Amino acid sequence: MSTAPMTMGRCAELRSSRHALRAEQATxxxxxxxxxxxxxxxxxxIAMPGPLGEAVALLPGGAPCPEPPRPLELHGATRGGMSPAxxxxxxxxxxxxERLARYEHSVCDALDQVTxxxxxxxxxxxxAGLRERPEAPRPI
Known part of the structure; x- marks a missing residue:
C-alpha cells in the first residue's frame, strides 16, 4: 500500500490545523x-504622573523647551472616556x-507541534503540500 494518499490527507489535515491555530494565536x-x-x-x-515642564526650561545646548501639553489634556487623552479604574x-x-498568557502559551505549543x-x-x-490547500484562516 502506498503512503502517498495517506500522507496527502495528513498534510491537508495538518495544514488546516496549523491555519486554525495561527488564527487562534492572532486572536x-x-x-x-x-x-x-x-x-x-x-x-x-491610579498613579498618574505629575505635570510636564515644571523641571525643564531649556533643552541641552540652551534651546528653549517647547510648551508641553497641559495636565488636563493628558488626563483626557489617557482616560479615553472610560471611568477611572x-x-x-x-x-x-x-x-x-495571566489566564490569557497561559492560553496563548498552549496555543503556541500546539502550533509548534502541528508545524x-x-x-x-x-x-x-x-x-502532498502542493496537492491540497486548506481554507483561509478567519480574520481577527
Missing amino acids: VRWWRRLVQARLDLAVAG APSQLPALRDLD EDLIQALAIDPA
Missing part, C-alpha cells in the same frame, strides 16, 4: 494586547492577563 494575542492596555491605563489612572480592578485585570508534524509529513511526501 488571543489581540485580546492580550487589549487587556494589557487596559491594565496599563488602570495603573496610570479602581485599585480593586487591578487584580482581576492581572488575573485575566513539526507537517514538516515530518512533507518530508515523507513533499508534493
